[in-house]
Amino acid sequence: MNSQSYYNPNVTLPTVLCCVCGLPINPNSANMCVPCLRSKIDISEEIPRQSYINFCRGCQRYNIPPSHWVTAELESPQLLAILLKRVKGLSKVRLVDASFVWTEPHSKRIKVKLIIEKAVFSSTVLQHSFVVEFVVMPSFCEDCHQGAAKDHWNAVVQLRQKSSRSHYKH
Numbered sequence: 001m002n003s004q005s006y007y008n009p010n011v012t013l014p015t016v017l018c019c020v021c022g023l024p025i026n027p028n029s030a031n032m033c034v035p036c037l038r039s040k041i042d043i044s045e046e047i048p049r050q051s052y053i054n055f056c057r058g059c060q061r062y063n064i065p066p067s068h069w070v071t072a073e074l075e076s077p078q079l080l081a082i083l084l085k086r087v088k089g090l091s092k093v094r095l096v097d098a099s100f101v102w103t104e105p106h107s108k109r110i111k112v113k114l115i116i117e118k119a120v121f122s123s124t125v126l127q128h129s130f131v132v133e134f135v136v137m138p139s140f141c142e143d144c145h146q147g148a149a150k151d152h153w154n155a156v157v158q159l160r161q162k163s164s165r166s167h168y169k170h
């Protein structure tokens with residue numbers, strides 16, 4: 001075994017001063033301490049803070065694109081999994097935690113707090129927490145849409161029957 005592997009890098013590496021606040025640190029290519037890095041670099045900048053999810057008004061199911069619809073309770077792990085799939089840019093970071101932030105049930109908004117981590121300058125891992133808001137978009141799934149179309153067609157037929165005073169039964 002190479003004897004160098006016993007060296008503690010914290011001891012052997014020369015320290016430099018953070019170029020922003022002057023704190024002694026182990027050198028990194030930015031020569032900035034972690035708090036200063038965190039204030040300069042937003043590791044979540046590629047993740048949109050707002051998204052949406054389609055919700056069927058007929059059968060109360062949530063849409064998983066393109067055409068899958070599932071039932072999920074508010075604040076359930078299932079709903080969290082569905083929502084996280086809709087957050088773009090999450091694959092480029094490490095998701096540490098995700099949890100619901102309470103919202104008024106009638107607000108048609110669902111808020112999820114995310115904590116993510118990302119390595120910057122190869123050795124420094126930054127962590128960031130933020131909230132993504134999902135707008136619940138009322139819509140109809142394919143099944144309910146067909147049902148609604150049939151109801152509409154029936155209503156048109158009944159209207160015609162009434163206006164022509166016909167006793168025709170369909």
Ligand SMILES: [Zn+2]
Nearest residue numbers: 018021033036
């Ligand atoms: Zn600093």
Ligand SMILES: [Zn+2]
Nearest residue numbers: 056059141144
């Ligand atoms: Zn439906």
